[in-house]
Amino acid sequence: MDGFRIRSITKKDLPALYKLIIDGWYEYQFDAGRISIFRNWKLQVRVFLVAMLSSSILFRENCFMAFITFWLLENAFLFLAVIYSYRRSIKNYIPESMDEAHYITKPLGFWIGETHKEGQWKIVGCIALYKMGGGVASCSAAVSLERMSVTSKVRGRGFGSKLLQYAISQASNMNFREIILDTSDVRVPSVKLYLKHGFEVISTEPWPDPFRLLDVTNLIMKKRLTIF
Numbered sequence: 001m002d003g004f005r006i007r008s009i010t011k012k013d014l015p016a017l018y019k020l021i022i023d024g025w026y027e028y029q030f031d032a033g034r035i036s037i038f039r040n041w042k043l044q045v046r047v048f049l050v051a052m053l054s055s056s057i058l059f060r061e062n063c064f065m066a067f068i069t070f071w072l073l074e075n076a077f078l079f080l081a082v083i084y085s086y087r088r089s090i091k092n093y094i095p096e097s098m099d100e101a102h103y104i105t106k107p108l109g110f111w112i113g114e115t116h117k118e119g120q121w122k123i124v125g126c127i128a129l130y131k132m133g134g135g136v137a138s139c140s141a142a143v144s145l146e147r148m149s150v151t152s153k154v155r156g157r158g159f160g161s162k163l164l165q166y167a168i169s170q171a172s173n174m175n176f177r178e179i180i181l182d183t184s185d186v187r188v189p190s191v192k193l194y195l196k197h198g199f200e201v202i203s204t205e206p207w208p209d210p211f212r213l214l215d216v217t218n219l220i221m222k223k224r225l226t227i228f
């Protein structure tokens with residue numbers, strides 16, 4: 001395994017950090033398209049009606065084939081529109097929500113994981129602990145785990161686990177009783193990672209999506225901490 005270290009972030013890490021987190025979100029762009037369109041039955045009813053009306057008005061002879069073509073084209077158009085809108089939202093939202101103050105002053109801890117290669121340290125992952133608030137009920141004994149990400153090229157080598165274990169030990173040292181996080185059912189690797197490290201699902205209630213695109217089942221997970 002390459003050399004790996006974990007350290008607190010500094011201001012000069014921000015551009016690399018934005019890229020890391022934005023790339024982690026982009027991975028779910030196709031899920032955003034698929035879920036927004038095919039889990040939304042009201043939208044599908046409209047697509048069906050428009051395809052049926054246009055095919056029966058415009059192509060009376062080959063109405064069925066025209067219907068299928070319209071239906072496919074409409075869904076393809078919507079799919080591309082959702083992906084475009086998702087990518088644009090993420091690209092703007094991450095730097096806006098992760099300005100210097102938010103990243104360096106507000107969190108209880110914000111760490112990056114780096115690998116050592118050819119004489120240089122390269123950022124490959126990040127994780128943060130925030131005070132509770134915003135969505136999950138506020139609780140002074142609990143801390144919120146956020147911004148967990150590992151760059152795709154080095155996944156499966158245990159770096160995610162190392163970052164998570166590090167954040168867990170930091171939360172313990174800060175005397176928090178539990179760690180709470182939210183993730184989604186489409187993020188299968190992260191859910192498995194959290195389960196492996198002793199988190200349990202405590203809620204599957206819908207979580208407000210800032211982009212109103214990824215209508216996924218959101219999972220809130222919790223881990224009790226041992227206080228030393």
Ligand SMILES: CC(C)(COP(=O)(O)OP(=O)(O)OC[C@H]1O[C@@H](n2cnc3c(N)ncnc32)[C@H](O)[C@@H]1OP(=O)(O)O)[C@@H](O)C(=O)NCCC(=O)NCCS
Pocket residue numbers: 024025027147148149150151154155156157158159160161162182183184187188189190192193194196
């Ligand atoms: C989730 C993530 C951080 C895991 O990073 P990683 O460095 O690959 O994790 P590890 O190598 O330490 O793997 C630890 C465990 O995670 C789970 N896991 C990791 N990748 C997985 C995959 N592709 N499929 C299923 N489980 C996976 C496994 O339980 C694994 O343990 P195992 O190897 O003993 O089976 C990484 O996939 C990621 O950055 N994803 C995109 C961003 C994201 O979704 N972040 C979470 C936000 S809530």
